Amino acid sequence: LTPAQEKKSAFSVIYEDENIAAVDKESGVNSEAVFSALKERGDYRFIHRLDRNTAGVLVFARNARAEEELLRAFREHRTEKIYHALVVGNVVRDRECAEAYLSKNADLSLVRISRSPIGEKIITEYEVLARYGDTTLLKITLHTGKTHQIRAHMAFLGYPVAGDTKYGDRAFNRAHNMTRQRLVAKSLRIIGEGALAYLAGLTFTSSHEAGRD
Numbered sequence: 001l002t003p004a005q006e007k008k009s010a011f012s013v014i015y016e017d018e019n020i021a022a023v024d025k026e027s028g029v030n031s032e033a034v035f036s037a038l039k040e041r042g043d044y045r046f047i048h049r050l051d052r053n054t055a056g057v058l059v060f061a062r063n064a065r066a067e068e069e070l071l072r073a074f075r076e077h078r079t080e081k082i083y084h085a086l087v088v089g090n091v092v093r094d095r096e097c098a099e100a101y102l103s104k105n106a107d108l109s110l111v112r113i114s115r116s117p118i119g120e121k122i123i124t125e126y127e128v129l130a131r132y133g134d135t136t137l138l139k140i141t142l143h144t145g146k147t148h149q150i151r152a153h154m155a156f157l158g159y160p161v162a163g164d165t166k167y168g169d170r171a172f173n174r175a176h177n178m179t180r181q182r183l184v185a186k187s188l189r190i191i192g193e194g195a196l197a198y199l200a201g202l203t204f205t206s207s208h209e210a211g212r213d
Contacts (some may be wrong), residue, residue: 069195082139
């Protein structure tokens with residue numbers, strides 16, 4: 001971390017009530033570290049994670065009933081997850097809903113994308129927000145949420161996430177001194193049921209930006 005980054009908090013709280021806590025995680029911070037910090041304050045339950053170098057919205061449960069319902073909502077895809085990503089290249093299509101298949105290589109901590117039905121089917125929808133010539137800012141909607149899905153799928157489509165050291169364009173990253181992916185979990189909406197039905201009217205939004213500084 002740079003001195004400026006070290007002075008920043010690992011996360012800030014966006015919303016909290018007796019059932020859930022929504023936080024805005026900094027890039028470079030493990031989701032588990034955020035959970036550990038919250039646990040020092042009281043009863044919090046781990047629900048989902050973001051990659052260490054992805055900033056943005058995480059939610060945690062604050063009791064057993066909320067934990068059960070949140071896990072069910074994620075499992076049943078009753079969530080709307082929006083990401084912003086700065087990708088390398090001038091994306092040709094203004095909008096696309098791309099399908100492919102993702103398989104994991106646990107030994108290398110990598111995933112592989114293919115058009116052949118190998119592994120799990122993935123669906124990644126993107127919309128162009130801004131073009132900068134050599135990069136493009138995208139709004140990305142995840143219709144499936146698999147490990148490294150956005151980073152690997154966008155690289156497969158020819159537009160790797162800027163700063164991504166695992167799936168990205170190394171020459172571009174080196175030339176622009178980028179060491180972390182420009183990817184933000186920008187917003188999250190949960191279609192809760194039962195005691196969490198009220199969450200359907202809430203959208204949790206990150207203050208972080210993926211676009212150019």
